[in-house]
Amino acid sequence: xxxxxxxxxxxxxxxxxxxxxxxxxxxxxxxxxxxxxxxxxxxxxxxxxxxxxxxxxxxxxxxxxxxxxxxxxxxxxxxxxxxxxxxxxxxxxxxxxxxxxxxxxxxxxxxxxxxxxxxxxxxxxxxxxxxxxxxxxxxxxxxxxxxxxxxxxxxxxxxxxxxxxxxxxxxxxxxxxxxxxxxxxxxxxxxxxxxxxxxxxxxxxxxxxxxxxxxxxxxxxxxxxxxxxxxxxxxxxxxxxxxxxxxxxxxxxxxxxxxxxxxxxxxxxxxxxxxxxxxxxxxxxx
Amino acid sequence: xxxxxxxxxxxxxxxxxxxxxxxxxxxxxxxxxxxxxxxxxxxxxxxxxxxxxxxxxxxxxxxxxxxxxxxxxxxxxxxxxxxxxxxxxxxxxxxxxxxxxxxxxxxxxxxxxxxxxxxxxxxxxxxxxxxxxxxxxxxxxxxxxxxxxxxxxxxxxxxxxxxxxxxxxxxxxxxxxxxxxxxxxxxxxxxxxxxxxxxxxxxxxxxxxxxxxxxxxxxxxxxxxxxxxxxxxxxxxxxxxxxxxxxxxxxxxxxxxxxxxxxxxxxxxxxxxxxxxxxxxxxxxx
Amino acid sequence: xxxxxxxxxxxxxxxxxxxxxxxxxxxxxxxxxxxxxxxxxxxxxxxxxxxxxxxxxxxxxxxxxxxxxxxxxxxxxxxxxxxxxxxxxxxxxxxxxxxxxxxxxxxxxxxxxxxxxxxxxxxxxxxxxxxxxxxxxxxxxxxxxxxxxxxxxxxxxxxxxxxxxxxxxxxxxxxxxxxxxxxxxxxxxxxxxxxxxxxxxxxxxxxxxxxxxxxxxxxxxxxxxxxxxxxxxxxxxxxxxxxxxxxxxxxxxxxxxxxxxxxxxxxxxxxxxxxxxxxxxxxxxx
Numbered sequence: 001x002x003x004x005x006x007x008x009x010x011x012x013x014x015x016x017x018x019x020x021x022x023x024x025x026x027x028x029x030x031x032x033x034x035x036x037x038x039x040x041x042x043x044x045x046x047x048x049x050x051x052x053x054x055x056x057x058x059x060x061x062x063x064x065x066x067x068x069x070x071x072x073x074x075x076x077x078x079x080x081x082x083x084x085x086x087x088x089x090x091x092x093x094x095x096x097x098x099x100x101x102x103x104x105x106x107x108x109x110x111x112x113x114x115x116x117x118x119x120x121x122x123x124x125x126x127x128x129x130x131x132x133x134x135x136x137x138x139x140x141x142x143x144x145x146x147x148x149x150x151x152x153x154x155x156x157x158x159x160x161x162x163x164x165x166x167x168x169x170x171x172x173x174x175x176x177x178x179x180x181x182x183x184x185x186x187x188x189x190x191x192x193x194x195x196x197x198x199x200x201x202x203x204x205x206x207x208x209x210x211x212x213x214x215x216x217x218x219x220x221x222x223x224x225x226x227x228x229x230x231x232x233x234x235x236x237x238x239x240x241x242x243x244x245x246x247x248x249x250x251x252x253x254x255x256x257x258x259x260x261x262x263x264x265x266x267x268x269x270x271x272x273x274x275x276x277x278x279x280x281x282x283x284x285x286x
Numbered sequence: 287x288x289x290x291x292x293x294x295x296x297x298x299x300x301x302x303x304x305x306x307x308x309x310x311x312x313x314x315x316x317x318x319x320x321x322x323x324x325x326x327x328x329x330x331x332x333x334x335x336x337x338x339x340x341x342x343x344x345x346x347x348x349x350x351x352x353x354x355x356x357x358x359x360x361x362x363x364x365x366x367x368x369x370x371x372x373x374x375x376x377x378x379x380x381x382x383x384x385x386x387x388x389x390x391x392x393x394x395x396x397x398x399x400x401x402x403x404x405x406x407x408x409x410x411x412x413x414x415x416x417x418x419x420x421x422x423x424x425x426x427x428x429x430x431x432x433x434x435x436x437x438x439x440x441x442x443x444x445x446x447x448x449x450x451x452x453x454x455x456x457x458x459x460x461x462x463x464x465x466x467x468x469x470x471x472x473x474x475x476x477x478x479x480x481x482x483x484x485x486x487x488x489x490x491x492x493x494x495x496x497x498x499x500x501x502x503x504x505x506x507x508x509x510x511x512x513x514x515x516x517x518x519x520x521x522x523x524x525x526x527x528x529x530x531x532x533x534x535x536x537x538x539x540x541x542x543x544x545x546x547x548x549x550x551x552x553x554x555x556x557x558x559x560x561x562x563x564x565x566x567x568x569x570x571x572x
Numbered sequence: 573x574x575x576x577x578x579x580x581x582x583x584x585x586x587x588x589x590x591x592x593x594x595x596x597x598x599x600x601x602x603x604x605x606x607x608x609x610x611x612x613x614x615x616x617x618x619x620x621x622x623x624x625x626x627x628x629x630x631x632x633x634x635x636x637x638x639x640x641x642x643x644x645x646x647x648x649x650x651x652x653x654x655x656x657x658x659x660x661x662x663x664x665x666x667x668x669x670x671x672x673x674x675x676x677x678x679x680x681x682x683x684x685x686x687x688x689x690x691x692x693x694x695x696x697x698x699x700x701x702x703x704x705x706x707x708x709x710x711x712x713x714x715x716x717x718x719x720x721x722x723x724x725x726x727x728x729x730x731x732x733x734x735x736x737x738x739x740x741x742x743x744x745x746x747x748x749x750x751x752x753x754x755x756x757x758x759x760x761x762x763x764x765x766x767x768x769x770x771x772x773x774x775x776x777x778x779x780x781x782x783x784x785x786x787x788x789x790x791x792x793x794x795x796x797x798x799x800x801x802x803x804x805x806x807x808x809x810x811x812x813x814x815x816x817x818x819x820x821x822x823x824x825x826x827x828x829x830x831x832x833x834x835x836x837x838x839x840x841x842x843x844x845x846x847x848x849x850x851x852x853x854x855x856x857x858x
Contacts, residue, residue: 027601027617029313029354033482038543043482044386045313045354051387056388068601068617070644072356100616100630101623194841196605196615257610258837265544269480291652315599315640324829329768330672331599337673358642483670551830555766570810 004183007277008237009209009231014040016062018211022204023047023077025067025096030196031261032063035201038268039242041208048053052076055125056083061211062091063204064111065072066104073181074107086280090117090210090232093161094203099128102240112159117210119155120164123148145171153180164206166199170240174233179285181230185246186280194257196263202243206229209242241279246271290469294445294562295495295517295524300326300559304346304497308490309333309363311382312352314483317547318349321487324529327494338362342369347497348377349490350397352390360393367400376403376496376518379447380489385414398445403496404522405441406450408487409434416441431457439466448522450492454483456526460519465571467516469523472566473530480543481550488529495521495528527565532557576755579849581781581803581810586845588613590632590783594776595619595649597639597668600769604635605811610840613780624648628655633783634663635776636683638676646679653686662689662782662804665733666775670701673677684731686780689782690808691727692736692775695720702727708828717743725752734808736778737773742812746805751857755809758852759816766829767836774815781814813823813851818843 019042022032023199046055049072056062062084064077067257085089093116098108105128112119112129118128123145130151145167152173156163162174170185213231246267254260303495305328308318316320321327332341335358342348348370370377379402384394398405398415400509405415409431416437438459442449448460456471478484499517532553540546576782591614594604605615618627621644628634634656636649639667656663665688670680677700684691684701691701695717702723717739728735742757764770785803818839826832 025617026312027605027615028600030316030482030602033313034480034543034547037480037482043313044383045311046383046386046390047354048356048389050389054387054389068619070356070620097616097618101626102620103620103622103626104618147719194606194609196602196609253839256838256841257606258834258841261606261837262544262548262834265547266540266542269542269544312598316602316768320829320833323766323768329599330669331597332669332672333640334642334675336675340673340675391816440593500677548830548834549609549832550830552826555828555830 004234004237004281005282006234006238006241006279006281009212009235010242010273010276012212013209014214017042018208019044019058020063020204020208020211021046021056021080022063022264023052023073023080024063024065024200024204025069027068030201031197032097032204033064033263035268036204038265039205039208043204047073047076049075049079053083056080057087059084059089060087061207063094063207064091065094065096065200065203066108067096067200069107074125077111081273084116090207090213092116092118092120092207092210094204095119095121095125096200097158099126109266112115115233116159116161117157118164118206120166122166122199126155126163126165126214127151128190145169149173150184162233164236164240166202170244172237172240174229176229176233181233181283181285183281183283185237185240185244188247189260191251191254191260192247193255193271195261198264202239205242206236206239209239234286237281238276240267241276241281242271245275245279256278265280290523290569291325291561292520292524292527292565292567295498295521295560296528297559298498299495299505300487302498303328304488304494305330305344306347306349306494306497307332307342307345307366307468309338309366310349310351310486310490311355313354314486317483317491318487320492320551321554322494324551325491325494329490333359333362335361335365339365339369342366343373345370345375347375349380349493350377350485351380352394353383353486353488355390355393363397364375367397371401376493376499377487378402378404378406378493378496380486381405381407381411381415382486383392384411397476402445402447403518404448404492405445406452406492409486410453412441412449412451413437420472431455433520435459435468450522450526452488456530458519458523458526460515462515462519467519467569467571469567469569471523471526471530474533475546477537477540477546478533478541481547488525490506491528492522492525495525523567524562527562527567528554528557531561531565576806576809576853576855577811578806578810578851578853579845581784581807582848584784584813585781588784589614589719590780591616591630591631592635592776592780593618593628593631593652594635594637594784595624595645595652595777596635596637596772596776597641599640600772603769604773604776606837607840608776608780610837613824615776619648621651625651625655628652629659631656631661633661633770633779635666635779636663636681637666638666638777639668639772641676641679649683653683657687662691662778662779662785664688664692664775665699666772667691667693667697669838670697688731688733689804690734690736690778691731692738692778692825694738694771698726698727698737699723719740721734721745721754724797734805736808738774739838741791742816744805744809744812748805753805753855753857755853755855757809757812757816759760760819761823761832763823763826763829763832764819767833768834774811777814778808778811781811809853812846813848813853814840816845817847817851
């Protein structure tokens, strides 16, 4: 339980059906699209440099993931990031494959410096991006979430982004009005990392929750500058809570990752506001 | 029920196991391949400009879908379309993402002008291609099928293509010997648009049904020129009836889109001639 | 039953969790990644020419499959093959789509000449690569495994590679110390070829089993030069036995390829050393 209003974050996502542009790796495109549909968002995977920016102006949010990036995708990402930045719309960077090779590490660092609303990765990826680790080997995590928390907080301060670390117990870190907010989310299942795309699609869903946050000044909670930041933090935590809840429910009847993946899509779909509100989330601010 | 011989169209597809070349978006390649295999066709996704045309000469039909098109795919499509046109083999255009951005809209219109045997899209895509709407936002439909029927008929007359509009109640429109033929197909399920690729793979299956139509002059119904056109119309309707039937059956036991997607592949596979013949199809000619 | 120690090959794979780089076609990337995860390996699909070689130095093995190859992938493959060859690490060539068109056939032959540890394809693909057949039409096989065995043995002798032929009854052929070793593996199910990627992902799993073979000189069976070759032959046979066993088990409760595909991932995951040891494998050496 938490004081964050995760239930409303979920309700807003379902109500707004945001269009999410994903410039993402081809391994997880199908799964990410199905995940977005299951949570009530609309996926669009346009990634051509000739029109990615034009499309980004239509989208509600943008996900960048360079796991199998092509030159076309690198150029499309540059243009789309510019477009959503100009529109003050949220975008999320998934640093998957950082540290694996110099070329893509350079491009990922460049994207991180462009001001993402949120950065979501596993522990080794976040450590690598923060300069505190060697990076991952593909989509796997070798570091632990707890160990990487200080690096995640540094990264949040340095970039202004909300930083989310996926693992057995997820963490979401944000630096708001000089205070470090840390949410820890329990849930999921050991089968989750055996289904390709569960991490990458969480980046897509994080984008969808952020896209459903009301624009500044329109919120019912309008007030000091930090309110928008807190709503974005809540959105990122809600995305992780949604996955944690569905990831736990998906284990029912699953003997392995095949059935689990199917159940997971169904659980994402059937999870409602009330269930999200009862997710196991602990928040500290210091 | 209908006078169209959908049962024979299905039997011919199963008997001929046509090789279908798909130059299609990477989000739906896997699902489209599995769908083609489930209905008895053989998929091939070769999309390199260096050999797409050579391969097209081997294929029984060609699907073009520019959802995540690369320059390689645009060039491959140009060449493959030329090849199947020279061979008088069927090809289908799925205008997904038309209207989303100028660059790809231009390429989609160019393909539409190259004489596709059929065009299959959702209502907003067909409206956009016919010049009567703003286009879709990704794979979603925002217009209704009924509203777009006049535009679909215009498009069929203008291009000579059979035009299929997917929605809660699909429509297939063809202009044959000066008469507008319209088939309406009932079936499917609300989960269907929550599974990525159900629309795009219907384009692939439409191609497969068309590839199974006997070449002109070899038909048992040989006769006036309109016979070939009527058989192609029947093939497109049969593809949609097959999806409608399987889409309805797939809901059994499904709590969400995960289980539904699995059931759908099984239902496509188990649907037989007799079940296709009993699909809910209404045809008018005026 | 066989004298080959398939059980230990499987145990080593589970214990070593090898990182497998796949430069493979986009149709099967997701399925192949899920299959690798299910058997205990870690997939990475990096395929950019700028860093594929650098990443290959980190990987335990490399799979090359040009089914939907782009120019980027062709260049990445050249570089990655050089890297793993320099490191004396295993790599596997899947000649899917050979014979379909001249351009890719040329590139596949070039890769075959670069000294793969193993070559895995269906009967028509192996026949085409050996110069004894016309090649496949996509991912399908039109020749039979038995008929292609002599060509497979020729290919093994000519290239030094272990040659695996997939079909109703798989064959693995290796020329070791002047003797042709042939293993025949029974299992699988008629639904298997109706699931896209079951062949292509077997290439990935073959790479994973090979990556788990202890380096020369460290084996408990250290001895004559042929020992390493025999362990690699055992690894390739074990990969096929794993698929045969899981492919058979996956049929339980499956009415079609949808449920079968899900079951197959679960069966790959739950198959243990003991079950692999009891697979139906017959080996001859002559």
